[in-house]
Amino acid sequence: MRWFFFTLLLLPFAASGQMPDFTQLARDQGAAVVNIGSAYITPPVLPDLPHDDLLREFLDRLSTGELVPDFEPRPLGSGFLIRSDGYIVTGAHVVEDSFNDEVVVRLADRREFVGRVIGSDAQTDIALVKIDADGLPAVRIGDPKRLQPGEWVATIGSPFGFEHSVTAGIVSAVGRAIPTEAYIPFIQSDVAMNPGNSGGPLFNLRGEVVGVNSLIFSASGGYMGLSFAVPIDVALGSVEQLLAHGKVTRGRIGVRLQEVSAELDYGLLVQRAEGAARRAGLLPGDVILAVNGEATRTLEAFQRAVAKAAGGDVVALLVERAGSRAFVPLRIP
Incomplete structure (x- = not known):
């Protein structure tokens, strides 16, 4: 114990x-x-x-x-x-x-x-x-x-x-x-x-x-x-x-993230995208705002949201890129 x-x-x-x-x-x-x-x-x-x-x-x-x-x-x-x-x-x-x-x-x-x-x-x-x-x-x-x-x-x-x-x-x-x-x-x-x-x-x-x-x-x-x-x-x-x-079982999606400062709104800045993240179309410089509708203001919030998905599940990432927002489907390996 x-x-x-x-x-x-x-x-x-x-x-x-x-x-x-x-x-x-x-x-x-x-x-x-x-x-x-x-x-x-x-x-x-x-x-x-x-x-x-x-x-x-x-x-x-x-x-x-x-x-x-x-x-x-x-x-x-x-x-x-x-x-x-x-x-x-x-x-x-x-x-x-x-x-x-x-x-x-x-x-x-x-x-x-x-x-x-x-x-x-x-x-x-x-x-x-x-x-x-x-x-x-x-x-x-x-x-x-x-x-x-x-x-x-x-x-x-x-x-x-x-x-x-x-x-x-x-x-x-x-x-x-x-x-x-x-x-x-x-x-x-x-x-x-x-x-x-x-x-x-x-x-x-x-x-x-x-x-x-x-x-x-x-x-x-x-x-x-x-x-x-x-x-x-x-x-x-x-x-x-x-x-x-x-x-x-839990999958790893292959991203390195950094929390965005409060002055720049909120979200997680993609520093590196590999594996499943790259296949989904994520790019360095993207900002992830939510996972399956759950806001990702912190790394902990993002990891908790992703951890709920099992291998083979598809999660919806709300991503901001160059001032525009879009949903990016990502399959958990």
Whole structure:
């Protein structure tokens, strides 16, 4: 697990001017939140032993996880059901060390299932897990674009293994860029997050999931008021590819860009165009103003917009050249 997490929870205000009451949110949405633990003890390394077929067969089966001693699963993180047929979203770093791509999933009603990791995407820190069950409660999905700084949010998770703990706070910032390999418009909040909250849902006051708890900034490894969540629309973009292909693919379009200064309006100046960018007709000196209708005022905004497209998709670039504007279709390789 990485020392970065998120948590948030929300519910309607009990009365005007009073703090919000989260009891209904916890009661209504808690059943769709799960605890994720290690499925197996780390398999043993077989020593050199005298030849004994029965002993060798037993140890071989033990080392592959076929035979597992009784044990209490080690808590890894949290997750939440997005479909009634057992599909669960959690953090990629929560399941990255799972043995044989299996984890133990404990539901709110205390039932336990072996979950199979369908796939994960390290760039967005999203993983998809499947358990063999039907008729399960699932979360409702909200619109993270409607979130505003100062808005109440909350989370339900398993910090340090304490299952179904509810914590709440406010949105500190939206669209926050932090130094990671991916360009994700993180939701920053001051919701208390600790190891075990990772992969859990971030709720708005309507009880809708708007984010997936991913990381915290901390000098000690514990909560210090800086929690970050992956917006749910970004997470579901990864989930869609994981469902279809078991992995997430992203293309590179072959451009070097520079942010245009405020005095010169906004956009990204094309310094170099190669590969797919050149084939689409982009030229040095062009200014990219938007991707699929999303304004690209920053490099982060451009990279996030392009990252939503899968290989083979065509994105529409709004380009300004010599005072004229036109849409340029670009196929993602």
